[in-house]
Amino acid sequence: MLDKNGIAKRIAKEVQDGYYVNLGIGIPTLVANYVRDDIEVEFQSENGVLGMGPFPFDGEEDADIINAGKQTITTLPGASFFDSAMSFAMIRGQHVDLTILGAMEVSENGDIANWKIPGKMVKGMGGAMDLVASAENIIVAMMHTNRAGASKLLKQCSLPLTGVACVKKVVTNLAVMEITDKGFKLLERAPGVSVEDIKNATEGTLLIEGDIPEMQL
Amino acid sequence: MISKKVADVHEALTGVKDNMTLMFGGFGLSGIAENSIAELVHLGVKGLKCISNNAGVDDFGLGLLLQGKQIDKMTSSYVGENDEFERQMLSGELEVELIPQGTLAERCRAAQAGFPAIYTPAGYGTEVAEGKETREFDGKMYVLEYAFKADFAFVKAWKGDAAGNLVFKGTARNFNPNMCGAAKITVAEVEELVPVGTLDPNQIHIPGIFVQRIFQGERYEKRIEQRTVRQRD
Numbered sequence: 001m002l003d004k005n006g007i008a009k010r011i012a013k014e015v016q017d018g019y020y021v022n023l024g025i026g027i028p029t030l031v032a033n034y035v036r037d038d039i040e041v042e043f044q045s046e047n048g049v050l051g052m053g054p055f056p057f058d059g060e061e062d063a064d065i066i067n068a069g070k071q072t073i074t075t076l077p078g079a080s081f082f083d084s085a086m087s088f089a090m091i092r093g094q095h096v097d098l099t100i101l102g103a104m105e106v107s108e109n110g111d112i113a114n115w116k117i118p119g120k121m122v123k124g125m126g127g128a129m130d131l132v133a134s135a136e137n138i139i140v141a142m143m144h145t146n147r148a149g150a151s152k153l154l155k156q157c158s159l160p161l162t163g164v165a166c167v168k169k170v171v172t173n174l175a176v177m178e179i180t181d182k183g184f185k186l187l188e189r190a191p192g193v194s195v196e197d198i199k200n201a202t203e204g205t206l207l208i209e210g211d212i213p214e215m216q217l
Numbered sequence: 218m219i220s221k222k223v224a225d226v227h228e229a230l231t232g233v234k235d236n237m238t239l240m241f242g243g244f245g246l247s248g249i250a251e252n253s254i255a256e257l258v259h260l261g262v263k264g265l266k267c268i269s270n271n272a273g274v275d276d277f278g279l280g281l282l283l284q285g286k287q288i289d290k291m292t293s294s295y296v297g298e299n300d301e302f303e304r305q306m307l308s309g310e311l312e313v314e315l316i317p318q319g320t321l322a323e324r325c326r327a328a329q330a331g332f333p334a335i336y337t338p339a340g341y342g343t344e345v346a347e348g349k350e351t352r353e354f355d356g357k358m359y360v361l362e363y364a365f366k367a368d369f370a371f372v373k374a375w376k377g378d379a380a381g382n383l384v385f386k387g388t389a390r391n392f393n394p395n396m397c398g399a400a401k402i403t404v405a406e407v408e409e410l411v412p413v414g415t416l417d418p419n420q421i422h423i424p425g426i427f428v429q430r431i432f433q434g435e436r437y438e439k440r441i442e443q444r445t446v447r448q449r450d
Contacts, residue, residue: 046318047244048388058446063247063439064375064387070245070442081387083394083422084244084270085326088319092338122306122315123297129345130319133338164342 002173002190002215007141009034009217010188011100011171014139015041022046022091022131024101025069027141031100042078044096046127048087051079068127091127092134099135101128103142103167105157108183108204110167112140113159125162132163144172144201151203153177153184174198176215183207188215218413221381221405221431226256229404229430233369235262236289240325240370240396241269241279245298245442248389249278250371252406252434257282266290268365270321270392272302277440286310292365294318298442316345320362322392327364328399329427334363367400373434374423377407381425382416390422398427406434 002010008030015021015031017039023029032052035041043052045067052067053074061072090096105113112132115125132138145151153170170177175198176188183205186198189212199206223229230253233239239257243249257265258281265288272291273280282288283301290312296302305311316324317339327335336359340346350361372393375386383405385393397403410433425431 045388047247048391055445055447057449061441061444061446062387063441064389066245066247066388066441066443068244070247071445072441072443073445081385081390083385083390084318084322084392085395088322092319122303122313124293124295124315125317125340125345126295127318129317129343130337130339133317133341161343 001193005030006190006217007171007173010176010215011139011141012036014169015039015098017041019097020044020050020095021098021100022096024128026102028100028102029069031141044087044090046087046091048082048084049073049075049079050082050090051076053079088127088130091130094134094136096135098137098139099131100139100141101131103140103152104146105152105154105159106140106142106167106170107154107157108179110165110179111157112162112167113157114162116160118160128162132166135166138167140167140170142170142172144174151201153202153204155204174201180207185209186212188213190215218380219425220379221425221428222379222410223430223432225432226252226406229253229406229432230256230260232402233257233260233262236264237262237368238266238268238366240365240367240400241267242372242391242393242396243269243271243278244388244391245271246273246278246440248373248385248391248393249273250373250406251437253371253404254278254281257287258285261285261287263287264289268292268321268367270294270318272296272299274298274442275301277438283311290314292316292321294321322395324362324365325392325395325399328366329395329397332364334361336360337362365399368402370396370400370403372396372403372405374405374407376409376411376416377405377431378411378413378416379431380413381405381428381431382421383407383423383428384416384420385422394423397423402429403427404429405431407431408434408437
């Protein structure tokens with residue numbers, strides 16, 4: 001089974017040379033730590049920066065340079081700042097190659113819910129609805145089950161949707177799955193996790209074809 | 218040169234009244250119009266309808282207006298990090314319209330640019346699109362979203378001049394340029410009001426035509442919400 005860093009490490013393998021990537025808050029943010037050194041990738045943050053670098057050194061933080069999680073950051077050579085309309089032009093206009101975001105629920109047809117739990121949590125969608133409505137390549141990073149142990153991979157989402165039929169791939173602490181016309185197609189198992197474990201933790205339709213390899217991290 | 222310069226924040230906010238619709242630049246606490254917000258608290262205007270990506274934190278930014286119960290309605294994309302906001306929303310004292318962040322930016326830009334509405338794919342198939350017109354273009358569905366109509370826009374820039382030209386810094390830019398000229402009156406506060414002619418025309422982010430009033434801001438706190446650092450090796 002993977003921890004959050006393990007999920008990020010596996011997703012980092014999906015990041016290819018020349019990609020512009022938008023990372024959501026939470027596990028997705030960790031992906032930047034595991035991208036190979038020998039490829040060129042630029043990270044976009046929807047509050048208006050392309051070419052995000054690591055956190056600043058202690059004492060060098062700047063209130064005017066933050067990411068979408070409101071964390072202080074730095075920029076790398078070649079970076080640029082821009083306004084919110086231009087930022088979402090990059091996103092809606094499909095100029096960003098890969099979007100990685102967290103979710104509370106994903107359904108077998110690729111619907112995603114991650115912005116509201118009626119009566120409990122209403123923080124808002126931020127940029128998530130724009131991202132999922134437009135991105136061609138969306139990977140969800142999340143735990144396979146919620147804190148109560150219930151599956152987050154469902155036939156149908158029970159929470160208010162963020163977007164419909166948009167998720168392409170899901171990477172969890174247990175498995176890598178692709179969204180297909182027929183449901184979640186199991187591609188890889190996390191180390192030490194059996195196909196049976198994944199089946200038991202997945203409420204939606206899980207397609208298992210042949211031997212399922214263990215993830216290479 | 219047509220001067221937009223006003224003496225101070227008091228003069229800049231002349232005409233702000235109860236029940237007005239106000240736009241505020243900023244992302245989290247970055248790039249917020251600290252001086253204008255403080256003056257709104259001082260004026261005590263009530264019944265405000267505010268358009269802002271976020272709602273500040275309990276004791277800073279728009280949170281200060283929430284504390285004084287000056288806001289009736291918020292239109293935002295993300296409102297976490299604010300307990301008082303949550304309390305007022307759940308109790309029904311505060312009306313909240315949550316919309317996608319890119320939609321918020323584009324509804325500002327539409328108002329600025331003279332478009333009555335725009336079509337966006339964001340929110341299609343979700344509760345955000347309920348009751349709204351939708352339309353198919355090239356096999357994909359879009360939602361019709363209207364341009365904002367606001368009385369005042371309060372923006373904050375790094376540098377500006379009396380002509381109203383603005384230059385922003387870093388990610389403190391965010392919604393500020395999109396709100397300039399998107400309301401009947403745009404009030405810009407700047408960290409540094411420089412002599413006309415010293416800003417390079419090639420480097421100006423917002424031309425002064427979009428700004429009606431500009432003033433030199435004071436005592437910027439520029440609070441950091443999430444101070445994240447790494448250690449030197």
